[in-house]
Amino acid sequence: MTERLLRTPTLHRVVRHNGLAFIGGIVADDEGLDMAGQTREVLSKLDAYLREAGSDRSKLLSVTIFITDMNVKPQMDAVWKEWLAPEDLPTRATIGVADLGGTTLIELIATAHY
Amino acid sequence: MTERLLRTPTLHRVVRHNGLAFIGGIVADDEGLDMAGQTREVLSKLDAYLREAGSDRSKLLSVTIFITDMNVKPQMDAVWKEWLAPEDLPTRATIGVADLGGTTLIELIATAHY
Amino acid sequence: MTERLLRTPTLHRVVRHNGLAFIGGIVADDEGLDMAGQTREVLSKLDAYLREAGSDRSKLLSVTIFITDMNVKPQMDAVWKEWLAPEDLPTRATIGVADLGGTTLIELIATAHY
Numbered sequence: 001m002t003e004r005l006l007r008t009p010t011l012h013r014v015v016r017h018n019g020l021a022f023i024g025g026i027v028a029d030d031e032g033l034d035m036a037g038q039t040r041e042v043l044s045k046l047d048a049y050l051r052e053a054g055s056d057r058s059k060l061l062s063v064t065i066f067i068t069d070m071n072v073k074p075q076m077d078a079v080w081k082e083w084l085a086p087e088d089l090p091t092r093a094t095i096g097v098a099d100l101g102g103t104t105l106i107e108l109i110a111t112a113h114y
Numbered sequence: 115m116t117e118r119l120l121r122t123p124t125l126h127r128v129v130r131h132n133g134l135a136f137i138g139g140i141v142a143d144d145e146g147l148d149m150a151g152q153t154r155e156v157l158s159k160l161d162a163y164l165r166e167a168g169s170d171r172s173k174l175l176s177v178t179i180f181i182t183d184m185n186v187k188p189q190m191d192a193v194w195k196e197w198l199a200p201e202d203l204p205t206r207a208t209i210g211v212a213d214l215g216g217t218t219l220i221e222l223i224a225t226a227h228y
Numbered sequence: 229m230t231e232r233l234l235r236t237p238t239l240h241r242v243v244r245h246n247g248l249a250f251i252g253g254i255v256a257d258d259e260g261l262d263m264a265g266q267t268r269e270v271l272s273k274l275d276a277y278l279r280e281a282g283s284d285r286s287k288l289l290s291v292t293i294f295i296t297d298m299n300v301k302p303q304m305d306a307v308w309k310e311w312l313a314p315e316d317l318p319t320r321a322t323i324g325v326a327d328l329g330g331t332t333l334i335e336l337i338a339t340a341h342y
Contacts, residue, residue: 011206015175022176025207061243062250070327092239093253093337096327099184099210109207125320129289136290139321213298213324223321
């Protein structure tokens with residue numbers, strides 16, 4: 001069975017299927033924030049979407065992070081490390097890309113189990 | 115069991131394993147088309163690959179879209195929304211990247227069930 | 229059950245769950261190498277991480293490759309094709325991105341079974 005949750009005009013925020021939750025394309029609502037602030041907002045939304053999926057941050061399997069300025073990656077990493085217990089860290093890649101729309105600095109895709 | 119289908123020199127278009135179908139790196143054959151045209155061609159190829167996987171567009175779980183010009187994202191979204199019933203929308207991210215080769219405007223990666 | 233292996237300060241290199249191994253964000257240690265050299269190093273690390281996951285290169289399902297210079301993609305492809313038997317090729321996408329940190333030319337994300 002597949003469950004699709006939290007619909008927008010172009011996507012569902014969460015798709016659950018056979019023990020895996022797919023969560024995609026999370027950006028901060030307030031694009032005026034700096035990298036630390038946008039990362040906090042993205043992770044807060046991720047918490048909410050994981051909860052919706054019947055999962056939580058300790059069940060993340062894989063995360064891909066896209067950022068528009070590799071110079072502020074350390075600020076992202078600092079917030080990330082505060083947010084997750086070391087033993088719960090998923091696999092992760094951080095990719096520097098050209099454009100995430102407006103002044104968005106970070107966008108995150110995740111796969112978790114539930 | 116793993117099934118790999120539609121081989122090119124560097125990849126298989128479709129890999130099926132334990133209920134999940136991985137489909138990757140779809141671009142339009144005609145790079146001269148505008149964003150709406152390339153999106154239509156990419157989604158038409160995705161239909162064909164999903165069919166090969168024993169799946170279809172209503173079984174998409176997660177899609178990642180890379181585009182080279184965020185300004186024409188609305189044209190991509192318009193074609194996307196025509197193509198999928200709202201209740202079947204997968205999770206999705208759209209990432210603006212530097213280069214997809216030549217004048218390619220859009221490349222799409224998908225995970226579906228079958 | 230979920231197993232997380234090879235921890236760094238921000239991630240685990242390998243996460244195993246229910247038959248799937250997630251491996252993320254592999255870059256070459258020696259950023260001074262050219263594309264062929266960095267690709268060889270990335271694939272050598274991928275071999276090691278797959279071994280750790282109880283898997284191997286013949287069990288790859290999906291690979292996403294990010295590169296910073298699409299002009300040297302052919303050098304990457306040449307090393308890739310030597311490394312994998314044609315029947316074992318996974319689905320794959322190659323995305324040209326702005327910045328992978330320093331002079332890193334290639335970063336690779338993989339999903340395998342085990």
